[in-house]
Amino acid sequence: MIGTDIGLAAAFLRQGKTVGIPTETVYGLAANALDEDAVVSIFKIKERPFFDPLIVHVASIEDARKHVKSFPEKALQLASRFWPGPLTLLLEKNDNIPFLVTSGSSKVAIRIPNHPLTLALLNQLEFPLAAPSANPFGYISPTRASHVEDQLGPKIPYILDGGSSHVGLESTIVDCTGESYSVARLGGLHLKDIEECLGEKLLVQISSNSNPSAPGQLDKHYAPSTKFTLSNNIDKMISDNKSKRIAILSFGVAKYPPDIFQMNLSETASLDEAARNLFHYMRSLDDMKFDLILAQKLPDEGLGLAINDRLGRASEN
Numbered sequence: 001m002i003g004t005d006i007g008l009a010a011a012f013l014r015q016g017k018t019v020g021i022p023t024e025t026v027y028g029l030a031a032n033a034l035d036e037d038a039v040v041s042i043f044k045i046k047e048r049p050f051f052d053p054l055i056v057h058v059a060s061i062e063d064a065r066k067h068v069k070s071f072p073e074k075a076l077q078l079a080s081r082f083w084p085g086p087l088t089l090l091l092e093k094n095d096n097i098p099f100l101v102t103s104g105s106s107k108v109a110i111r112i113p114n115h116p117l118t119l120a121l122l123n124q125l126e127f128p129l130a131a132p133s134a135n136p137f138g139y140i141s142p143t144r145a146s147h148v149e150d151q152l153g154p155k156i157p158y159i160l161d162g163g164s165s166h167v168g169l170e171s172t173i174v175d176c177t178g179e180s181y182s183v184a185r186l187g188g189l190h191l192k193d194i195e196e197c198l199g200e201k202l203l204v205q206i207s208s209n210s211n212p213s214a215p216g217q218l219d220k221h222y223a224p225s226t227k228f229t230l231s232n233n234i235d236k237m238i239s240d241n242k243s244k245r246i247a248i249l250s251f252g253v254a255k256y257p258p259d260i261f262q263m264n265l266s267e268t269a270s271l272d273e274a275a276r277n278l279f280h281y282m283r284s285l286d287d288m289k290f291d292l293i294l295a296q297k298l299p300d301e302g303l304g305l306a307i308n309d310r311l312g313r314a315s316e317n
C-alpha cells in the first residue's frame with residue numbers, strides 16, 4: 001500500500017515491519033535499527049548479502065550521539081553544516097547498534113535524511129531506522145514511491161509516498177574514524193563542499209572490485225537488466241551495433257542520430273538535474289526492452305563524478 005500516513009508507517013515500524021520511506025537521495029527500505037529480527041527482514045526482502053552493511057537514519061545530532069562512541073570535532077562540523085542532507089558519516093559505533101546492521105564492523109554509517117515526511121516519522125519514533133536503498137540488491141535505486149511499489153510492493157505493508165527524490169543519488173559517505181577523513185562513496189553531496197567545510201582535501205577511497213570488505217561498492221551494481229554500456233565514443237558503439245535496437249542516455253546538446261531513441265538527462269547540461277533524472281530514466285529505458293542502452297560519460301566534475309561512478313557500475317564493460 002502507498003500513502004502519506006506517517007502514523008500508519010510508524011505503527012508498522014513499531015511492530016517490527018519494514019516500510020518504504022522517501023528521502024532526498026533515494027527511497028529507503030526502513031526498519032527498527034535496534035531490533036535484529038526487523039533488520040534481518042530488510043536483508044531478506046532486498047535479497048541483500050549480510051556482508052553489505054546498512055545506514056542508520058536519525059532525527060537529530062543528539063540522537064546520532066546515542067549510537068556512536070564519540071563524535072569528533074571535525075565530524076560534528078560536517079554534521080552541523082550538512083544535516084539534514086545527503087551526507088553519511090562513518091563513526092565508531094556504540095554497543096546498542098547490532099553488528100548485524102554494520103556487517104560486523106565497529107563503525108556505523110549514520111545520517112539525517114532531508115525529507116519532511118521522513119523527518120516527521122523519525123521524530124515520532126523511539127528508535128533509529130536502518131535503511132538501505134529500497135531496490136532488490138544490485139538493481140537501480142528507487143527515486144519514486146512507484147519504483148518501490150513495482151519491485152517490493154508485495155513484500156512490504158506500506159510505502160510512504162514523498163514524491164520524487166530531489167537529489168536523486170545516494171548520500172556521499174565520509175569515513176570520520178581516522179586522523180584524515182576519506183570518502184568511501186561518491187554521492188549526492190559535492191566533494192568540494194565537504195572539502196571547503198573541513199578546509200582540507202579528502203582522500204577518495206572508492207573500491208572498484210568485488211571485495212566484500214568494501215561493501216556496497218561492488219563492481220556490478222545499479223544495473224538494469226538490459227545490456228548497458230557506458231562509453232566515451234557513442235558514435236562508434238552505434239556503428240558497431242547496427243543490427244541492434246539501441247537507446248541512448250544522453251546529456252547536454254543532442255548530437256546523436258535523431259532516429260535513435262534518446263533520453264536526455266539534462267538538455268541544459270545541469271549535473272544536478274542529471275542526478276535527479278538518472279535512476280528514473282535508467283528504469284524507464286530498462287522497461288522499454290531495448291537490446292542495448294548506451295550511456296554517455298558525463299563531465300568528471302560536481303555530481304558528474306558520482307553519476308559516472310553509478311553509470312560505470314551499471315555498465316557491462
Ligand code: TXA
Pocket residue numbers: 023025026027028029052053054055088090101102103105107108109113131132133134169170171173184185214215216217
Ligand atoms: O542516500 C542513502 O545513503 C540511501 C538512503 C536510503 O539513505 N541509502 C543507501 O543505502 O544508499 P545502501 O544500503 O544502498 O548503501 C549503503 C552503503 C553500503 O553499501 C556501504 O557501502 C556503506 O553504505 N555502509 C553502510 N554501513 C557501513 C559501515 N558500517 N561501514 C562501511 N560502509 C558502510
Ligand code: MG
Pocket residue numbers: 132133141
Ligand atoms: Mg543501494
